Amino acid sequence: MIEHIVGFKFNENTTSEQKAEIIKRAKTLKDDIPGIVSLAVGTNFSERSKGFELGLTVRFENREALEVYGPHPKHQELVSYLKEVGLTDILVLDFEIE
Template identity: 25%
Template sequence: MNNGTIRHMAIFTLKHPVNSEETAAFLRAGEDILSAIPVVRNFEVLRQVSAKCEYDFGFSMEFDNQEAYEAYNNHPSHQAFVRERWDTEVAGFQEIDFVK
């Protein structure tokens, strides 16, 4: 089961209305910036549909191993996105990391 691949998921709600242009711009920026980081595989932007969950969206991505995951976390593009967009526009979130 554990071949080292990590699936990282961040589920979140934004400060903007769900169907606003600000939300669409945030989701586009997240996909454009984060999926361009070389160690990121299978990046997806997801929309929550369950009434049981308080979050509206998700980013899902995979990394080949722990080293790749750490490289992503330390990558200047990721750090800038978190500082400039995530920290200012996200109202709440949960991160989940699975090994498969």
């Protein structure tokens, strides 16, 4: 299995409503994209986050499923919305679970 972890930073104009919409949209990816085993998304509460405000973890069946995820139209819709509402930085980690 593959674990995909993403942290998101936004500019000061990104509203809490827009962040809630990101969470709502991200949760639907599990139903729309094949190969996702589990998905969790939420608002950071840690002071150790270095400014990353939202976190996303997606567990995939295998690397091939991760490769399908990136260009999938539903994922790209979310990426477009993130940019539209003020995404300034992301941190991505992908690793295999043994």
